[in-house]
Structure formats: C-alpha cells, structure tokens
Amino acid sequence: MNAFFRSGAGIGAGSTQGESGMAQAKHPRGLYVLFFTEMWERFSFYTMFAVFVLYMDEAMHLPSGQLHNTYAFYSGFVYFTPLLGGWLADRWLGCRKAVLIGGGLMALGHFGLFLGTYALFYPALVLLVLGNGFFKPNISTMVGNLYSQNSPLRDSAFNIFYMGINVGAFIAPLSAGWLHHNVGFRWAFFSAAAGMVLSTVILVVFNRTIAHADGSRALEEGEREVELEPTEERQRIWALMVVFGIVIIFWTAYMQYGDVLMFWARDYTAPFFGRWDVPAEWYQSVNPIFIILFTPLVVWLWGALNRRGREPSTGAKMLYGMILTAVAFLIMVQAARLNAASGEPVGASWLISFYAVITLSELFLSPMGLSYVTRVSPPRMRSTMMGLWFVASGVGGYLSGFLGHWWESLPHATYFLVTVAASLVAVVLMALSIKTINHAEAASEKSV
Numbered sequence: 001m002n003a004f005f006r007s008g009a010g011i012g013a014g015s016t017q018g019e020s021g022m023a024q025a026k027h028p029r030g031l032y033v034l035f036f037t038e039m040w041e042r043f044s045f046y047t048m049f050a051v052f053v054l055y056m057d058e059a060m061h062l063p064s065g066q067l068h069n070t071y072a073f074y075s076g077f078v079y080f081t082p083l084l085g086g087w088l089a090d091r092w093l094g095c096r097k098a099v100l101i102g103g104g105l106m107a108l109g110h111f112g113l114f115l116g117t118y119a120l121f122y123p124a125l126v127l128l129v130l131g132n133g134f135f136k137p138n139i140s141t142m143v144g145n146l147y148s149q150n151s152p153l154r155d156s157a158f159n160i161f162y163m164g165i166n167v168g169a170f171i172a173p174l175s176a177g178w179l180h181h182n183v184g185f186r187w188a189f190f191s192a193a194a195g196m197v198l199s200t201v202i203l204v205v206f207n208r209t210i211a212h213a214d215g216s217r218a219l220e221e222g223e224r225e226v227e228l229e230p231t232e233e234r235q236r237i238w239a240l241m242v243v244f245g246i247v248i249i250f251w252t253a254y255m256q257y258g259d260v261l262m263f264w265a266r267d268y269t270a271p272f273f274g275r276w277d278v279p280a281e282w283y284q285s286v287n288p289i290f291i292i293l294f295t296p297l298v299v300w301l302w303g304a305l306n307r308r309g310r311e312p313s314t315g316a317k318m319l320y321g322m323i324l325t326a327v328a329f330l331i332m333v334q335a336a337r338l339n340a341a342s343g344e345p346v347g348a349s350w351l352i353s354f355y356a357v358i359t360l361s362e363l364f365l366s367p368m369g370l371s372y373v374t375r376v377s378p379p380r381m382r383s384t385m386m387g388l389w390f391v392a393s394g395v396g397g398y399l400s401g402f403l404g405h406w407w408e409s410l411p412h413a414t415y416f417l418v419t420v421a422a423s424l425v426a427v428v429l430m431a432l433s434i435k436t437i438n439h440a441e442a443a444s445e446k447s448v
Contacts, residue, residue, distance in 0.1 A: 030210040035164040040199035042168030047192040050176040050281040055185045071259050072401025079394030081133025083387035094214045095138040102135030103200035110193035116186045142213040170288035177279030233378045239440035242433045244392040249426040251396025253419045259404045270345040290359035298363045314372050315437035319430040321365030326423035328357035329416050336412035376444045
C-alpha cells in the first residue's frame with residue numbers, strides 16, 4: 001500500500017515558511033487583471049459550448065454523423081492548437097501579444113457565428129480554435145510569471161485564477177440558455193463575442209499592470225535548473241506518457257457533457273422537481289457550482305490526511321479520480337435503464353448526481369495531473385510536455401465526439417457502459433503503473 005501514500009516530509013517541511021511568507025506578502029494587482037481577463041474569456045467559451053450541439057441540431061439541422069464529427073474536431077483541435085500558440089509565444093510573440101491575438105481571433109469567430117450563415121460556420125470555428133491556441137496556454141503562463149519559482153503565493157494564485165474560470169463557466173450556460181429560448185441562438189453567440197471583447201479590453205486597459213509577466217522569471221537565489229541523467233530523463237518521460245494516456249481516457253468520458261449529455265438533458269430529463277422545465281444548457285452550470293463547493297473540501301481533505309501522514313500520492317489521487325469517473329457513468333447507466341423501462345424522461349436528480357461525482361473525479365485527477373506534469377517534466381522539455389498535456393486533452397475531446405456516433409444506434413445504457421469500461425481500463429493501467437509514476441515524482445522532488 002506504500003505506493004498509494006506520499007511521505008509527508010517533503011510537503012510539511014516547507015509549510016511553516018510558506019505560511020509565514022504568505023502572511024507577509026500580497027498578490028500582485030496583475031493577478032486580478034488576469035482573473036477577469038480569463039473569467040470573461042471562459043464566459044465566452046462556455047456560452048458557445050453550451051449551445052454548440054443544440055445549434056447544429058435545431059438550427060442547422062446537420063445529420064447526426066456530421067454533427068458528432070464537427071463536435072469531435074472542434075473539441076480536439078481546441079486543445080491541439082495551444083501547443084503551437086505556446087511555441088510561437090516562446091519564440092517570437094511573447095505572452096501578452098499572443099493573448100491579445102487570441103482574444104481578437106475568438107471575438108471574430110463568435111461574431112461569425114452570430115451572423116448565422118452556413119458559409120461562415122466552419123470558418124468561424126477555425127478562428128475560435130486558432131484563437132484559443134494563442135490565448136489558453138499563454139495567460140496561464142503569465143499567472144506563473146507573476147511569481148518567483150519558490151514563492152509561497154504561487155499555489156494560492158492559481159486557486160484564485162481557477163475560481164475565475166469557474167465563475168465564467170457558471171454564468172455562461174445560464175445566460176446562453178435564456179438567450180437561446182427567448183431571443184434565439186444568434187444572440188447567445190453575440191453575448192459570447194461581447195464577453196471576448198470585454199476580456200481583451202481589460203487586458204489592453206491594464207496592460208502596464210501585467211507587463212512584467214510577459215517573460216519567464218529568472219531563477220532566484222537557491223533555485224537551480226537541473227540537468228538530468230539520460231536514464232532518469234527516460235523514466236520521467238515514460239511516467240508522463242502513462243499519465244497522458246490516463247488523461248486521454250478521462251477527457252473522452254468527461255467531454256461528453258457538451259455532446260450526448262446535452263441531448264440527454266434536453267430529451268430524457270424530466271422537469272426540475274417535477275414542475276420546472278429548465279433549458280438543457282442550464283445543466284452545464286451544475287459542474288462549476290460543484291467545483292466551487294467541493295474544492296475547499298478536497299483541499300481540506302488532502303491537508304488533514306497529510307498531517308496524519310496518510311495523504312495519497314499523486315498517482316493514487318488520479319487512480320481514485322478514474323474510479324469516480326466509472327461511478328459517475330454507472331449512475332447514467334441506471335438512469336438510462338429506467339428511461340428504457342418506462343419510456344418516460346427520468347428525474348433531474350440523476351443528471352445532477354452524475355455531475356456531482358464527475359466533478360469530484362475532475363478535482364482528483366485534472367489539477368493533480370497538471371501539477372504532476374509541471375513537477376516531473378525534464379527541465380529542458382517542460383514547455384513541450386505541457387503542450388502534450390493539452391494534446392492529450394484534445395485527443396480525449398476528439399474521441400468523445402467520435403464516441404457520440406453510437407448515441408443513436410446503441411441502447412443508451414449500453415452506450416454509457418462503454419464509457420464505464422474505458423474508465424476501468426484506465427484504473428487498471430494506473431494501478432499497474434503507480435510505482436513508476438510515484439518514483440518519477442519522488443526523483444523530481446529530490447532534484448529541486
């Protein structure tokens with residue numbers, strides 16, 4: 001069982017110093033500029049995503065195969081392009097210019113969707129994909145560049161930044177659903193464009209506040225860039241490849257919230273509490289609500305277990321996350337069986353319960369995996385490995401849409417069972433590889 005727990009020494013050793021440093025320092029104003037820039041960009045992104053498949057189905061009347069293919073390619077490439085955007089920012093553009101270019105491209109893409117013509121639909125999606133590639137990796141890099149590598153404020157800064165993401169993700173589906181049902185799809189896309197313009201304006205107006213975050217921080221006293229032995233470097237890369245494999249399976253399951261689960265919410269979910277017929281888009285706000293509610297509890301849980309020397313290793317947390325993913329889709333299996341037996345929509349509590357469990361799995365897996373990549377990646381390949389994290393997410397997004405092809409041909413309970421089976425494959429893979437994953441993490445801690 002030792003492989004499932006981390007030794008608390010490395011974590012606890014710096015806690016007193018970190019808490020003292022946090023008491024004496026404040027977050028720079030640039031963090032809050034980036035918070036609101038990201039919040040409105042995420043509002044824009046999730047507004048479009050909330051109505052995406054419904055728009056293709058109800059307004060464009062695309063055949064099922066074309067609809068799922070479009071979702072697959074968009075969900076995949078929106079995560080592939082950050083690899084290119086990060087590389088261009090590192091080589092030529094710098095982070096601020098890349099984020100501004102990305103914001104402009106995405107605003108144009110949303111305006112293209114607002115115009116509502118078939119001829120502009122796919123070019124608009126290309127603009128959104130390219131814009132996200134410039135924006136997504138570089139605004140996160142700017143947050144990190146506000147702090148030195150050993151700053152005690154760094155982790156809490158990303159927690160604050162992540163909250164901005166979820167505020168935008170919570171508001172967007174509510175707004176999109178209301179606009180869709182009251183004034184039409186086009187105005188949902190217009191609100192997404194307006195959110196993206198506001199995001200870009202914030203960055204321009206407060207440009208001086210975040211100017212110093214454009215490039216990487218220099219190494220400070222006590223920090224050093226480690227050159228690894230070839231054998232250790234290969235071991236770390238192998239461990240990262242296993243993690244990327246798990247991430248692909250997780251996002252294949254998770255990203256169905258924007259595709260088949262939208263159709264489930266629209267076609268197979270009964271009115272809320274038996275009386276309120278809410279827009280299907282509103283169910284996408286459930287996940288960010290649970291993230292906001294569960295995050296403090298999960299952080300408290302890891303801290304409490306760490307003080308007792310029982311905090312799970314990063315690999316174990318990710319394994320538990322995949323178990324929870326399987327449990328979440330088992331809930332949908334049962335909901336689908338009830339629907340098939342009765343021929344009637346099932347209660348909203350099934351979908352809400354699904355979102356509660358899948359959110360816990362996300363908190364156990366996604367931030368843990370991202371943190372693992374930043375710690376374990378060989379220093380000379382850190383940007384490349386971070387890009388590959390996004391690529392793995394993109395592969396999962398594509399496979400999620402590809403899997404959607406079987407939504408209409410398979411019994412829905414069987415469809416959800418396929419996702420359960422894939423999640424359990426990831427559980428087995430993680431269990432078999434957990435010693436390798438933990439060894440790479442322990443080696444990286446010794447190298448600091």
